[in-house]
Amino acid sequence: xxxxxxRDLHAQVGGRELLKGIDLTVNAxxxxxxxxxxxxxxxxxxxxxxxxxxYAVTGGQVTYQGKDLLALSPEDRxxxxxxxxxxxxxxxxxxxxxxxxxxxxxxxxKHRGLPEFDAMDFLDYIREKVDLMKMETALLNRPVNTGFSxxxxxxxxxxQMAVLEPTLAILDETxxxxxxxxxxxxxxxxxxxxxxxxxxxxxxxxxxxxxxxVPDYVHVLAEGRIVKSxxxxxxxxxxxxxxxxxxxxxxxxxxxKA
Amino acid sequence: xTAAAEQASAWLRNFTEQRPSAPWARELKAAAxxxxxxxxxxxxxxxDWRFTNVAPIARTVFSxxxxxxxxxxxxxxxAEGVRLVFVNGLFASAxxxxxxxxxxxxxxxxxxxxxxRQAGLDAPFSALNTAFLADAAFVRINRGVVVEQPIHLVFLxxxxxxxxxxxxxxxxxxxxxxxxxSTIVESYIGAGSYFTNAVTEIAAxxxxxxxxxxxxxxxxESFHVGSVYAGLxxxxxxxxxxxxxxxxxxxxxxxxxxxxxxxxxxxGLYLANGSQxxxxxxxxxxxxPHGTSRELYKxxxxxxxxxxxxxxxLVRKDAQKTDSKQTNKNxxxxxxxxxxxxxxxxxxxxxxRCTHGATIGQLDAEALFYLQSRGIGKRQARSLxxxxxxxxxxxxxxxxxxxxxxxxxxxxxxxxxxx
Ligand SMILES: Nc1ncnc2c1ncn2[C@@H]1O[C@H](COP(=O)(O)OP(=O)(O)OP(=O)(O)O)[C@@H](O)[C@H]1O
Ligand SMILES: [Mg+2]
Numbered sequence: 001x002x003x004x005x006x007r008d009l010h011a012q013v014g015g016r017e018l019l020k021g022i023d024l025t026v027n028a029x030x031x032x033x034x035x036x037x038x039x040x041x042x043x044x045x046x047x048x049x050x051x052x053x054x055y056a057v058t059g060g061q062v063t064y065q066g067k068d069l070l071a072l073s074p075e076d077r078x079x080x081x082x083x084x085x086x087x088x089x090x091x092x093x094x095x096x097x098x099x100x101x102x103x104x105x106x107x108x109x110k111h112r113g114l115p116e117f118d119a120m121d122f123l124d125y126i127r128e129k130v131d132l133m134k135m136e137t138a139l140l141n142r143p144v145n146t147g148f149s150x151x152x153x154x155x156x157x158x159x160q161m162a163v164l165e166p167t168l169a170i171l172d173e174t175x176x177x178x179x180x181x182x183x184x185x186x187x188x189x190x191x192x193x194x195x196x197x198x199x200x201x202x203x204x205x206x207x208x209x210x211x212x213x214v215p216d217y218v219h220v221l222a223e224g225r226i227v228k229s230x231x232x233x234x235x236x237x238x239x240x241x242x243x244x245x246x247x248x249x250x251x252x253x254x255x256x257k258a
Numbered sequence: 259x260t261a262a263a264e265q266a267s268a269w270l271r272n273f274t275e276q277r278p279s280a281p282w283a284r285e286l287k288a289a290a291x292x293x294x295x296x297x298x299x300x301x302x303x304x305x306d307w308r309f310t311n312v313a314p315i316a317r318t319v320f321s322x323x324x325x326x327x328x329x330x331x332x333x334x335x336x337a338e339g340v341r342l343v344f345v346n347g348l349f350a351s352a353x354x355x356x357x358x359x360x361x362x363x364x365x366x367x368x369x370x371x372x373x374x375r376q377a378g379l380d381a382p383f384s385a386l387n388t389a390f391l392a393d394a395a396f397v398r399i400n401r402g403v404v405v406e407q408p409i410h411l412v413f414l415x416x417x418x419x420x421x422x423x424x425x426x427x428x429x430x431x432x433x434x435x436x437x438x439x440s441t442i443v444e445s446y447i448g449a450g451s452y453f454t455n456a457v458t459e460i461a462a463x464x465x466x467x468x469x470x471x472x473x474x475x476x477x478x479e480s481f482h483v484g485s486v487y488a489g490l491x492x493x494x495x496x497x498x499x500x501x502x503x504x505x506x507x508x509x510x511x512x513x514x515x516x517x518x519x520x521x522x523x524x525x526g527l528y529l530a531n532g533s534q535x536x537x538x539x540x541x542x543x544x545x546x547p548h549g550t551s552r553e554l555y556k557x558x559x560x561x562x563x564x565x566x567x568x569x570x571x572l573v574r575k576d577a578q579k580t581d582s583k584q585t586n587k588n589x590x591x592x593x594x595x596x597x598x599x600x601x602x603x604x605x606x607x608x609x610x611r612c613t614h615g616a617t618i619g620q621l622d623a624e625a626l627f628y629l630q631s632r633g634i635g636k637r638q639a640r641s642l643x644x645x646x647x648x649x650x651x652x653x654x655x656x657x658x659x660x661x662x663x664x665x666x667x668x669x670x671x672x673x674x675x676x677x
Contacts, residue, residue, distance in 0.1 A: 050627075050631050051627075051630070051631070052627055053623075053627075054623070054627075073630070073636070074627060074630035074631050075630045075631075075633050075634060075635050075636065075639075077631075078630070078631055078632055078633035079633045083631075083632075084631050086628070086631075089628070090622075090624050090625050090628040092625050092628065092629075092643070092646060093646060093649075093650075094643075094645070094646025094647065094648075094649035094650065095642055095643075095645075095646045100629070100632070100634075100642075101632075103634055103638070103642070104629075104632035104633045104634055105633075107633040107634055107635065107638075108633040111633070143646075144628075160632065164632065164633070
């Protein structure tokens, strides 16, 4: 059984159809890269999978671990092991990063029938991940993402992922805006999590990330549809010749987004 | 007798049946009662009371507050430091030693020179309070004295066997000498159905630093009307923090008059739920040049609660180089809650910097989704974000015990603590 099975998924916002029939199967242990021009619907797909209500699903099915994913609340999806690293992580003044993460981890642990962590257990548990992601203590104590640099926000997303240990991680342009050192950190955080039971959907514009996180499949999304799928070589081709070589018009969608 | 006449005669009876007042206070009280007789209770036709209907207060016949014992358990959270306790407006106890250079106790004749100077008799509720002046919290800090510990004034209203609602008129007078530094905390608590009509006057001498807190935690069946009047000397620094959580109907006024180079910080947090109504009116009077004021009021409204924020900033002709900033932010958690927010800037000087802004918002859907996407349930996510909204006002509370206590209250209110 596939871990995630998306069938003919349609979604819209304000009467505008953004996903126009997506089909995608992700098996346990696989890494799928999704590429595509600006405004093609990559983030929409990622957010729909995580349960963002803003997007109305108007057709199709999504099955995750044999369950109807679309019937679950966002928090239940997270508890069942789905994690979305946001393209634009939200700043939440007034809630400390550490408190937030402990609350999140404990609800997930509770759901899995594990005992909740107190403050000490939690610090022990995250120590190794803090080191791995080179998270300064200051970042942990600060309000969630508030005043973080672009790179710090992205690192924080992957740090959260490392702590929550999801089964299906969806990374939405986690590489954008990262310097090369930060990119390596992010990649090592991701690779640490790779395993036969874990799967990933990696949305990116750049081959650069895929040098570190080598995908099993690459898909091209354009105007709300997957128009091409292939192996990791597809990303290299795209990098070389651009989307136009595939008959995909970039400009119009980019303007549409602005 | 008409209802109105019955109420008027009840107030008159209460007034005349007071225990005899000190000779020096008699004239002031008589003038105050006469003044109240002229104005009566305000109605919603008056601009200042447009959104707050005090008819429920006006039509209730209150008995005069009677002496009662304070329950030790009720007072437990206020145990630390210098503490004065007033029960039903009457002086009950002073709990601990007062530091040198400080007087903190019941009203003395010495207070006569200051009493009524800030409050005046124009505001009907202040006139009413003055008419019923009996005991009062009197705090005097001598020139140059720095008081480390907060001075806590606790005003408790309790029925203690008296049938029917009582009216208590707590009065506070704070005289902060030049270059003195002090922290004063007023807490209003109580049980049952009653009316608290409080007036606080603060005279801050030149260079004095006064950090004032008012915590309104009255019973949910009560009415609370309270005014804080502060007059600042040259270069005095005054901070007012008004936390309003209790009462069925609460009206909190803060009026500050600045002198040359003085600084005023006005912080407020109001939480209202169910059918609570809370009204905050503030007036910052920049009477002289080079004054600075910073105002931040935040409100959280749920259920069918209604709230009012009216922030008046007056910059007089003389008050050049005034620097004033006002912010009012409201978080509205339900469809039925209502907030009326209004800045009222009256600027007669030309070389000034005055900014103001008001927001009314719901919980941020994106932030909510972010928390949920990490496994945090919707309810918990909502309470976390609500707490987070109120956090920055709570952070400004300087005395740690008070800040901790407020955080506990907020947690109880919102169930969650994000730190
Ligand atoms: N809330 C919304 N309201 C209206 N339009 C939206 C909304 N969210 C997304 N869209 C539109 O849907 C289209 C797809 O957006 P999406 O964010 O999924 O693109 P993307 O492929 O992630 O682009 P990028 O590479 O720039 O991140 C865009 O045209 C965008 O403007
Ligand atoms: Mg995107």
